[in-house]
Amino acid sequence: MRLLVVEDEERLAAALQRGLQGEGFAVDVALTGPAGLDLARHGSYDAVILDVMLPGLSGYRVVRALRAESNWVPVLMLSAKDGEYDQADGLDVGADDYLTKPFSYVVLLARLRALLRRGAPRRPAVLTAGDLSLDPARRRVTRAGVEIVLTSREFALLEYLMRRPGEVVSKIELLDHVWDAAVDTAPNVVEVYVGYLRRKVGRERLETVRGAGYRLVAEPA
Amino acid sequence: MVAWWRRLSLRSRLTLLAVGGLAAGLAVGGAVLVAALGVTLQRSVDSEATQTGRDVARLVAEGALPEPVPVTGEQQVQVVDGQGRVLAASLNADRLVPVLHDAELAAVRGGGKRFVAGDRIGVTGPVRVVAVPAGAGGTGPPTVLVAKPMTDLQHSVQVARNILVVAFPLLIGVLAVVTWRLVGATLRPVESLRAGAAEITAAPSGRPARLPVPASHDEIQRLAVTLNDMLERLETARARQRAFVADAAHELRSPLANLRTELEVAQRLGDRTDWPEVARDLLADTQRLGRLIDDLLLLARADAPHPRVGAVEPVELGGLLRAVAEQYSGAAVPVSVAADQPAWVEGEPDGLRRVVANLVDNAVRHARTGVVLAVRPDRTELLVTVTDDGPGIPAADRERVFERFTRLDDARARDAGGAGLGLAIARDLVRRHGGSVRLADAGPGVRAEVRLPSTNVT
Missing domain, CATH: 3.30.450.20 (PAS domain)
Structure with missing residues (x-):
């Protein structure tokens, strides 16, 4: 397993390198943001340990740049900033985990292992399908750059469909995942909301598959 | 009664x-x-x-x-x-x-x-x-x-008296009601100020707290405006304090994180650890932590309402510059002194040495070929300059660098730079001596100019 440590504290970076090499990882170190981004782009790493406060380019911007290039390498952020919003921002721009300095080295290792287990599937922070984009953190939906205002139920429905692009999703599954388990929601409530959604995002984007359910299409035929 | x-x-x-x-x-x-x-x-x-x-x-x-x-x-x-x-x-x-x-x-x-x-x-x-x-x-x-x-x-007299006895209490009653209403209307803004103020003390911090300002242009409106100004000043001070504490915590956590990770890694590697190297690293981080704590304490004292001034005595700046330059004999670039005539000021020798050292720290970090210290009289003041020939600082940032935790080190690794407190401390110390400090352009590089009131001791 090959790791990249991007950290401007030279002694911390060196200690991490020593320790992780001792665990059997191959470790590269970058001391600045641009150097880290460059290495992450061109090397093939299994995970990146990334400081937030970096000279040249902040950790947030490094992650965002990587994700924008469809680089899904798992990223663990390290920061001495312990504000709730600092952590939330880090995760929302596309990091996979966040540790506050000073951290326990044992926990760092455990979290790294967990990240490596999960691998690097496509997991964008912002979902897209054709010209349609949905940002769960900001709760914003845009189509060709134009914002579409959705109710929270419509938003949840669209988010679920956008996570399964091109697949047929049954009414029962939608009912299970988008609506609360309780109450007497009749299956035709799904039809009603799909109707609302079609009016807002475009009729042709939500296909009805007779007898099976609905399908979100990225590029309407 | x-x-x-x-x-x-x-x-x-x-x-x-x-x-x-x-x-x-x-x-x-x-x-x-x-x-x-x-x-x-x-x-x-x-x-x-x-x-x-x-x-x-x-x-x-x-x-x-x-x-x-x-x-x-x-x-x-x-x-x-x-x-x-x-x-x-x-x-x-x-x-x-x-x-x-x-x-x-x-x-x-x-x-x-x-x-x-x-x-x-x-x-x-x-x-x-x-x-x-x-x-x-x-x-x-x-x-x-x-x-x-x-x-x-x-x-006739009786009739007149009877009329008055009935009419006057009625009049008084009407006027009492009118007065009660009028005074109530006049005092209503005061009551809304009070309610606003009560809400502020009860409200969670973070929301900008403002008193309602009445639409009139009277004493009460002026009072509300004045109080709001005061609230704003307090809020700014509080925000600055919060930012300082957050920055300080951040700065303290970094060396602490280094220490902890270095120790944990060393412990985990066991025999494979190069202990002398670990000790060297730990020492470096401990020293950094110590310096940071000293700086923070110094600033905290400077923020006290009446910063204590140490023993004041006549100080000869030329000698002081030479002493500081000597400490930097091992620096990356040579530090030279240009001071020919004696220049005396009243001040704390330690504080003044610290001012010069902090400025030299900064200059050495950026200089290409050398740093020059100089002192010369300028009208009633003494002008101490610390000049480097580095890349310089944009004019827009020359004031900002004196703020606490400001670092313009976009292209510099942390270990090379300080915590961003050196210049803030220098400015505090200079102000305590009744002087001023600013950065000026020096062709290539930066010239730090410290002005101190001169005493004509010869």
Whole structure:
């Protein structure tokens, strides 16, 4: 397993390198943001340990740049900033985990292992399908750059469909995942909301598959 | 009484004061009015009676007095001779007994006025009697007595008094209500200020707290504006303090994280650890932590209301510069001193050394080939300069670098730079010495200029 440590504290970076090499990882170190981004782009790493406060380019911007290039390498952020919003921002721009300095080295290792287990599937922070984009953190939906205002139920429905692009999703599954388990929601409530959604995002984007359910299409035929 | 008065609301007090003042004024005014009315009516009665008396006296003098004497209204007229006999009388008057007794008659022979009881002429209430001497007669000069009952007059005064007794309390009542309302309306902005202020203390911090400003342009509006200004200043100070604490915590956590990770890694690697190297790293981080804590304490002390100034003594800056330069003999670039004449200031030697050292720290970090320290007199001040030939600082950032935790090190790794406190500390120290410090452009590089008040010790 090959790791990249991007950290401007030279002694911390060196200690991490020593320790992780001792665990059997191959470790590269970058001391600045641009150097880290460059290495992450061109090397093939299994995970990146990334400081937030970096000279040249902040950790947030490094992650965002990587994700924008469809680089899904798992990223663990390290920061001495312990504000709730600092952590939330880090995760929302596309990091996979966040540790506050000073951290326990044992926990760092455990979290790294967990990240490596999960691998690097496509997991964008912002979902897209054709010209349609949905940002769960900001709760914003845009189509060709134009914002579409959705109710929270419509938003949840669209988010679920956008996570399964091109697949047929049954009414029962939608009912299970988008609506609360309780109450007497009749299956035709799904039809009603799909109707609302079609009016807002475009009729042709939500296909009805007779007898099976609905399908979100990225590029309407 | 005083305690009771103080317990009342301002509104009640103002209303009570207004109503009390008004009631007293109206009472005095009413009393004066009634008295004046009485006197005026009395005068008019007297002058009417006197006129009648004179008319009758003229008739007597001319010997043309008709019998009975003609009169108008309620007046009764008697003409009485020197012995008190009634010579003539009006139709409604007694023909035998004078209205005045002998003694009274004697007193008013030459003319006069007095009150007698009404029952003498068969009416109720007092009767005014006016005596007017008439011309010659048989036995002594006769006197004309004109009697007029005062009932009407008394009645008029009574009516006036009754009207006032009913009208004034009504007036006072109306004015009390108006005053209560008016004072309430005037004080409402004060109440909304109070409610606003109560909300501020209760509100969670973070929300910008402002008092409602009334639309008027009066004292209360000015008070609200002034208080809001104060709140804003407090909020700014609090925000600055919070930012400082957050920055300080961040700066303290970094070396601590290094220490912990270095130790944990070393422990985990066990025999494979290069312990002397670990010790070296730990020491470096411990020293950094120590320096940071010293700096933070220094700044915290500088923020105290009355920063304690250490022992002040005359300091020769040329020597001080040379001493600092010597400490930097091992720096990456040479540090030289240009100071030919002695330059004395009053100050703390340690503090001034710290100022120069912090500026040199910064200069050495950026200089390409060398750093030059100099001191020279400039009018009444001494100008100390620390000049480097590095890449320089954009004009827009030259003030910002003096703020705490400011680092313009976009392209610099942390270990090379400090925590961003050096220049802030230098400025605090210089200010404490009554001087100023700023950064100027030096062709290539930056020239830090410290101005200190000079003392002419030679």
